[in-house]
Amino acid sequence: xxxxxxxxxxxxxxxxxxxxxxxxxxxxxxxxxxxxxxxxxxxxxxxxxxxxxxxxxxxxxxxxxxxxxxxxxxxxxxxxxxxxxxxxxxxxxxxxxxxxxxxxxxxxxxxxxxxxxxxxxxxxxxxxxxxxxxxxxxxxxxxxxxxxxxxxxxxxxxxxxxxxxxxxxxxxxx
Amino acid sequence: xxxxxxxxxxxxxxxxxxxxxxxxxxxxxxxxxxxxxxxxxxxxxxxxxxxxxxxxxxxxxxxxxxxxxxxxxxxxxxxxxxxxxxxxxxxxxxxxxxx
Numbered sequence: 001x002x003x004x005x006x007x008x009x010x011x012x013x014x015x016x017x018x019x020x021x022x023x024x025x026x027x028x029x030x031x032x033x034x035x036x037x038x039x040x041x042x043x044x045x046x047x048x049x050x051x052x053x054x055x056x057x058x059x060x061x062x063x064x065x066x067x068x069x070x071x072x073x074x075x076x077x078x079x080x081x082x083x084x085x086x087x088x089x090x091x092x093x094x095x096x097x098x099x100x101x102x103x104x105x106x107x108x109x110x111x112x113x114x115x116x117x118x119x120x121x122x123x124x125x126x127x128x129x130x131x132x133x134x135x136x137x138x139x140x141x142x143x144x145x146x147x148x149x150x151x152x153x154x155x156x157x158x159x160x161x162x163x164x165x166x167x168x169x170x171x172x173x174x
Numbered sequence: 175x176x177x178x179x180x181x182x183x184x185x186x187x188x189x190x191x192x193x194x195x196x197x198x199x200x201x202x203x204x205x206x207x208x209x210x211x212x213x214x215x216x217x218x219x220x221x222x223x224x225x226x227x228x229x230x231x232x233x234x235x236x237x238x239x240x241x242x243x244x245x246x247x248x249x250x251x252x253x254x255x256x257x258x259x260x261x262x263x264x265x266x267x268x269x270x271x272x273x
Contacts, residue, residue: 019242026238044185051181081192088193114200127249131256 007049008140014042018126022119030096037097040087047080068132075128082122089115 017039024032047054057073091098092111098104130137 019245020238022245023238023241025234025241040189044182044189047185048178048181080189084189084192085196087189088196091193092197111200123245123248124252127252128256130249131253134253134257 003049004140005144008144010042010046010049014039014046015126015130017042018123022123033090033094033097036087036090040083043083072129072132075125075132079122079125079129082118082125085118086115086122089118 017035020026021032021036021039027035054076057069061070061073089111092105093115094105
Protein backbone atom coordinates (compact mmCIF):
# COMPACT_ATOMS: atom_id res chain seq x y z
CA UNK A 1 0.00 0.00 0.00
CA UNK A 2 2.87 2.35 0.86
CA UNK A 3 4.64 1.74 -2.44
CA UNK A 4 1.35 2.13 -4.29
CA UNK A 5 0.86 5.50 -2.64
CA UNK A 6 4.45 6.54 -3.40
CA UNK A 7 4.09 5.48 -7.02
CA UNK A 8 0.78 7.25 -7.46
CA UNK A 9 1.82 10.57 -5.94
CA UNK A 10 5.23 10.57 -7.61
CA UNK A 11 3.58 9.91 -10.97
CA UNK A 12 1.00 12.62 -10.34
CA UNK A 13 3.77 15.11 -9.51
CA UNK A 14 5.77 14.07 -12.57
CA UNK A 15 2.75 14.56 -14.84
CA UNK A 16 1.93 17.94 -13.32
CA UNK A 17 5.58 18.99 -13.49
CA UNK A 18 5.86 17.85 -17.09
CA UNK A 19 2.78 19.84 -18.08
CA UNK A 20 4.20 22.94 -16.40
CA UNK A 21 7.62 22.36 -17.97
CA UNK A 22 6.01 22.17 -21.40
CA UNK A 23 4.80 25.74 -20.98
CA UNK A 24 7.89 27.93 -20.59
CA UNK A 25 5.65 30.93 -21.18
CA UNK A 26 4.03 30.23 -17.86
CA UNK A 27 7.16 30.40 -15.76
CA UNK A 28 9.72 32.30 -17.79
CA UNK A 29 12.83 30.75 -19.30
CA UNK A 30 15.03 30.60 -16.21
CA UNK A 31 12.54 28.79 -14.01
CA UNK A 32 11.65 26.55 -16.94
CA UNK A 33 15.26 25.48 -17.35
CA UNK A 34 16.11 24.96 -13.68
CA UNK A 35 12.79 23.30 -12.92
CA UNK A 36 13.12 20.85 -15.82
CA UNK A 37 16.67 19.98 -14.84
CA UNK A 38 15.53 19.25 -11.29
CA UNK A 39 12.56 17.25 -12.54
CA UNK A 40 14.92 14.91 -14.39
CA UNK A 41 15.82 13.39 -11.03
CA UNK A 42 12.18 12.48 -10.37
CA UNK A 43 12.00 10.78 -13.77
CA UNK A 44 14.99 8.63 -12.86
CA UNK A 45 13.34 7.78 -9.53
CA UNK A 46 10.24 6.75 -11.51
CA UNK A 47 12.36 4.34 -13.56
CA UNK A 48 14.02 3.09 -10.37
CA UNK A 49 10.66 2.29 -8.81
CA UNK A 50 9.88 0.11 -11.82
CA UNK A 51 13.39 -1.31 -12.13
CA UNK A 52 12.35 -4.94 -11.75
CA UNK A 53 9.73 -4.57 -14.47
CA UNK A 54 12.28 -2.96 -16.85
CA UNK A 55 14.85 -5.71 -16.25
CA UNK A 56 12.22 -8.45 -16.48
CA UNK A 57 10.81 -7.23 -19.80
CA UNK A 58 14.28 -6.55 -21.22
CA UNK A 59 15.20 -10.18 -20.60
CA UNK A 60 11.99 -11.52 -22.10
CA UNK A 61 11.51 -8.99 -24.89
CA UNK A 62 12.29 -11.33 -27.76
CA UNK A 63 10.76 -14.39 -26.19
CA UNK A 64 7.12 -15.13 -25.69
CA UNK A 65 5.66 -12.04 -24.10
CA UNK A 66 2.22 -10.67 -23.65
CA UNK A 67 1.84 -8.00 -26.33
CA UNK A 68 0.69 -5.17 -24.05
CA UNK A 69 3.88 -5.44 -21.99
CA UNK A 70 5.92 -5.26 -25.18
CA UNK A 71 3.98 -2.21 -26.35
CA UNK A 72 4.46 -0.60 -22.94
CA UNK A 73 8.16 -1.31 -23.14
CA UNK A 74 8.45 0.24 -26.60
CA UNK A 75 6.51 3.34 -25.59
CA UNK A 76 8.60 3.69 -22.44
CA UNK A 77 11.82 3.31 -24.43
CA UNK A 78 10.73 5.99 -26.87
CA UNK A 79 9.72 8.16 -23.95
CA UNK A 80 13.15 7.77 -22.38
CA UNK A 81 14.87 8.69 -25.66
CA UNK A 82 12.45 11.58 -26.12
CA UNK A 83 13.29 13.00 -22.70
CA UNK A 84 17.01 12.70 -23.42
CA UNK A 85 16.61 14.60 -26.70
CA UNK A 86 14.46 17.27 -24.99
CA UNK A 87 16.96 17.75 -22.18
CA UNK A 88 20.01 17.72 -24.47
CA UNK A 89 18.54 20.20 -26.94
CA UNK A 90 17.24 22.28 -24.02
CA UNK A 91 20.72 22.47 -22.56
CA UNK A 92 22.20 23.44 -25.93
CA UNK A 93 19.81 26.40 -26.27
CA UNK A 94 20.01 27.14 -22.56
CA UNK A 95 20.05 30.80 -21.61
CA UNK A 96 20.33 30.30 -17.90
CA UNK A 97 21.59 26.91 -16.69
CA UNK A 98 24.78 26.48 -18.68
CA UNK A 99 25.79 30.18 -18.59
CA UNK A 100 25.56 29.90 -14.80
CA UNK A 101 28.28 27.27 -14.92
CA UNK A 102 30.33 29.35 -17.33
CA UNK A 103 29.57 27.16 -20.34
CA UNK A 104 28.32 28.61 -23.59
CA UNK A 105 27.26 26.43 -26.47
CA UNK A 106 26.57 27.91 -29.85
CA UNK A 107 22.95 26.88 -30.05
CA UNK A 108 21.23 27.53 -33.32
CA UNK A 109 17.70 27.81 -34.57
CA UNK A 110 17.84 24.16 -35.58
CA UNK A 111 18.43 23.16 -31.97
CA UNK A 112 15.40 25.21 -30.95
CA UNK A 113 13.34 23.41 -33.60
CA UNK A 114 14.63 20.04 -32.36
CA UNK A 115 13.72 21.05 -28.80
CA UNK A 116 10.18 22.05 -29.80
CA UNK A 117 9.60 19.00 -31.97
CA UNK A 118 10.98 16.54 -29.44
CA UNK A 119 8.94 18.05 -26.60
CA UNK A 120 5.76 17.77 -28.68
CA UNK A 121 6.56 14.17 -29.57
CA UNK A 122 7.38 13.42 -25.94
CA UNK A 123 3.99 14.82 -24.94
CA UNK A 124 2.42 12.34 -27.34
CA UNK A 125 4.41 9.47 -25.82
CA UNK A 126 3.45 10.63 -22.32
CA UNK A 127 -0.19 10.58 -23.42
CA UNK A 128 0.26 7.04 -24.77
CA UNK A 129 2.03 5.96 -21.59
CA UNK A 130 -0.82 7.42 -19.55
CA UNK A 131 -3.44 5.76 -21.74
CA UNK A 132 -1.76 2.34 -21.55
CA UNK A 133 -1.75 2.60 -17.75
CA UNK A 134 -5.26 4.01 -17.52
CA UNK A 135 -6.74 1.06 -15.63
CA UNK A 136 -3.97 1.29 -13.01
CA UNK A 137 -4.50 5.06 -12.72
CA UNK A 138 -8.25 4.62 -12.34
CA UNK A 139 -8.01 1.79 -9.81
CA UNK A 140 -5.32 3.49 -7.74
CA UNK A 141 -7.20 6.78 -7.79
CA UNK A 142 -10.30 4.99 -6.53
CA UNK A 143 -8.37 3.10 -3.90
CA UNK A 144 -6.43 6.05 -2.55
CA UNK A 145 -8.80 8.95 -2.98
CA UNK A 146 -12.35 7.62 -3.25
CA UNK A 147 -12.40 4.51 -1.02
CA UNK A 148 -10.73 6.10 2.03
CA UNK A 149 -13.85 8.20 2.34
CA UNK A 150 -16.56 5.57 2.65
CA UNK A 151 -19.90 6.35 1.14
CA UNK A 152 -22.65 7.38 3.50
CA UNK A 153 -23.94 4.16 4.96
CA UNK A 154 -27.71 3.96 4.62
CA UNK A 155 -29.35 4.04 7.99
CA UNK A 156 -30.30 0.66 9.35
CA UNK A 157 -33.91 -0.24 9.03
CA UNK A 158 -35.88 0.42 12.14
CA UNK A 159 -36.33 -2.77 14.08
CA UNK A 160 -39.87 -3.65 15.06
CA UNK A 161 -40.52 -2.08 18.43
CA UNK A 162 -42.19 -4.09 21.16
CA UNK A 163 -45.76 -3.05 21.39
CA UNK A 164 -46.78 -1.28 24.51
CA UNK A 165 -49.96 -2.18 26.37
CA UNK A 166 -52.01 0.66 24.84
CA UNK A 167 -51.19 -0.33 21.31
CA UNK A 168 -51.89 -3.98 22.18
CA UNK A 169 -55.33 -2.99 23.35
CA UNK A 170 -55.85 -1.12 20.10
CA UNK A 171 -54.79 -4.18 18.19
CA UNK A 172 -57.21 -6.37 20.12
CA UNK A 173 -59.98 -3.87 19.50
CA UNK A 174 -59.33 -4.18 15.78
CA UNK B 175 19.81 1.81 -0.46
CA UNK B 176 23.28 1.60 -1.99
CA UNK B 177 21.82 -0.56 -4.74
CA UNK B 178 19.22 2.11 -5.51
CA UNK B 179 21.85 4.86 -5.60
CA UNK B 180 24.00 2.78 -7.96
CA UNK B 181 20.99 2.19 -10.21
CA UNK B 182 20.16 5.90 -10.12
CA UNK B 183 23.72 6.73 -11.17
CA UNK B 184 23.60 4.07 -13.88
CA UNK B 185 20.42 5.51 -15.41
CA UNK B 186 21.88 9.02 -15.15
CA UNK B 187 25.07 7.86 -16.84
CA UNK B 188 23.14 6.18 -19.67
CA UNK B 189 21.06 9.35 -20.11
CA UNK B 190 24.16 11.58 -20.19
CA UNK B 191 25.95 9.24 -22.60
CA UNK B 192 22.95 9.19 -24.95
CA UNK B 193 22.56 12.96 -24.64
CA UNK B 194 26.21 13.66 -25.44
CA UNK B 195 26.06 11.16 -28.29
CA UNK B 196 22.99 12.85 -29.70
CA UNK B 197 24.65 16.26 -29.38
CA UNK B 198 27.73 15.20 -31.34
CA UNK B 199 25.54 13.42 -33.87
CA UNK B 200 23.63 16.61 -34.64
CA UNK B 201 26.45 19.07 -34.15
CA UNK B 202 29.76 17.39 -34.93
CA UNK B 203 31.68 20.63 -34.61
CA UNK B 204 30.81 20.65 -30.93
CA UNK B 205 31.13 24.37 -30.50
CA UNK B 206 31.44 24.55 -26.76
CA UNK B 207 33.28 27.37 -25.12
CA UNK B 208 34.04 27.69 -21.47
CA UNK B 209 34.08 31.01 -19.74
CA UNK B 210 35.99 31.47 -16.58
CA UNK B 211 34.05 31.55 -13.37
CA UNK B 212 30.98 29.83 -12.06
CA UNK B 213 28.13 31.74 -10.60
CA UNK B 214 26.67 34.01 -13.19
CA UNK B 215 23.51 34.11 -11.15
CA UNK B 216 22.22 37.20 -12.89
CA UNK B 217 20.55 34.96 -15.43
CA UNK B 218 18.63 33.14 -12.74
CA UNK B 219 17.11 36.21 -11.19
CA UNK B 220 16.68 38.09 -14.45
CA UNK B 221 13.54 36.38 -15.67
CA UNK B 222 11.00 37.06 -12.97
CA UNK B 223 9.50 40.11 -14.60
CA UNK B 224 6.19 39.61 -16.31
CA UNK B 225 6.35 42.85 -18.25
CA UNK B 226 9.08 41.61 -20.58
CA UNK B 227 8.51 39.65 -23.75
CA UNK B 228 9.04 35.90 -23.64
CA UNK B 229 12.40 36.06 -25.38
CA UNK B 230 13.48 38.63 -22.82
CA UNK B 231 12.55 36.27 -20.05
CA UNK B 232 9.00 37.36 -19.32
CA UNK B 233 6.10 35.08 -18.62
CA UNK B 234 2.35 34.97 -18.86
CA UNK B 235 0.38 32.87 -16.42
CA UNK B 236 -2.80 32.99 -18.48
CA UNK B 237 -1.14 31.79 -21.66
CA UNK B 238 0.62 29.08 -19.70
CA UNK B 239 -2.64 27.86 -18.19
CA UNK B 240 -4.26 27.81 -21.61
CA UNK B 241 -1.35 25.75 -22.88
CA UNK B 242 -1.59 23.29 -19.99
CA UNK B 243 -5.33 22.90 -20.59
CA UNK B 244 -4.65 22.18 -24.26
CA UNK B 245 -2.05 19.56 -23.41
CA UNK B 246 -4.37 17.94 -20.89
CA UNK B 247 -7.06 17.79 -23.56
CA UNK B 248 -4.60 16.11 -25.90
CA UNK B 249 -3.78 13.52 -23.23
CA UNK B 250 -7.51 12.95 -22.65
CA UNK B 251 -8.16 12.46 -26.38
CA UNK B 252 -5.26 10.01 -26.76
CA UNK B 253 -6.41 8.11 -23.67
CA UNK B 254 -9.95 7.91 -25.03
CA UNK B 255 -8.72 6.64 -28.42
CA UNK B 256 -6.43 4.03 -26.86
CA UNK B 257 -9.09 2.75 -24.46
CA UNK B 258 -11.67 2.55 -27.25
CA UNK B 259 -9.25 0.74 -29.54
CA UNK B 260 -8.35 -1.73 -26.81
CA UNK B 261 -12.01 -2.37 -26.12
CA UNK B 262 -12.69 -3.01 -29.80
CA UNK B 263 -9.78 -5.43 -30.11
CA UNK B 264 -10.09 -6.98 -26.68
CA UNK B 265 -11.39 -10.14 -28.31
CA UNK B 266 -14.20 -10.76 -25.89
CA UNK B 267 -16.57 -13.32 -27.33
CA UNK B 268 -19.98 -12.05 -28.21
CA UNK B 269 -22.72 -12.92 -25.79
CA UNK B 270 -24.56 -16.00 -26.91
CA UNK B 271 -28.20 -16.20 -25.99
CA UNK B 272 -29.85 -19.53 -25.73
CA UNK B 273 -33.46 -20.37 -25.58
